[in-house]
Amino acid sequence: MDWFTPVDIYCERLGPGFWAEPLNAISNLSFPLFAALAALTARTRGTDLMGWVLIVMAALIGVGSFLFHTFANRWSELADVLPIWSFVAVYIIALTAKLRRKPPPPVLVAAIALAAVATLIFLAMGEGAPPETLPEVPTKPDPLNGSGQYAPAVIAMAVFGIIMFRRRHPERWWLAAAAGTFLLSLTFRTLDRDICTSLPQGTHFLWHLLNGAMIGMILQLYLRVQRPPADAI
Secondary structure: OOOOOEOOOOOOOOOOOOOOOHHHHHHHHHHHHHHHHHHHHHHHHOOOHHHHHHHHHHHHHHHHHHHHHHHOEHHHHHHHHHHHHHHHHHHHHHHHHHHOOOOOOHHHHHHHHHHHHHHHHHHHHOOOOOOOOOOOOOOOOOOOOOHHHHHHHHHHHHHHHHHHHHOOOOOHHHHHHHHHHHHHHHHHHHHHHHHOOOOOOOOHHHHHHHHHHHHHHHHHHHHHOOOOOOOOO
């Protein structure tokens, strides 16, 4: 695989320049901004080590996405994907542990997180370019514009939502708001490629802005959730 192969999949990019996607690049400030707000909550309310790890990982999502929307090649695409899915994997493990009466052993949590991240790296890198001897198979246009890859995140939100609403958890509305925001942001991500003629700058930058807000909400959820007492039913 040529790591410097250009990637051009968004309405706003009309050339190879570093600032060819100004809105898509600058809108990534949403991630460190909401991570900073979460850090203020963490300082006020207090949190565990995992809370701070998640805050830093959330900010790094913006860094990786900024690199992709400026350099726009294969290595920066990897820098974009890995922080996102690493955050998702670690967050699911961390929130699951916090909602339990008895947290799992730290070694087990670390092992699962490392295995998840290693799997993501393998999937992101793929197996390289296909051999030249094989004929090229035309691919059909993706009606979801690549948004289908986020189906696991939607499913995870639905599962946590069912659990928290069945328990009438006091922080459940943070998750409900985050889920609604995520569905709206996915809509803008999906529409980006199909409205280029009428809206040249596209809508991908709205995906960044809303996704930063969504991650800010689930960070607030994690920071505000209290572990149930050991004798709780």
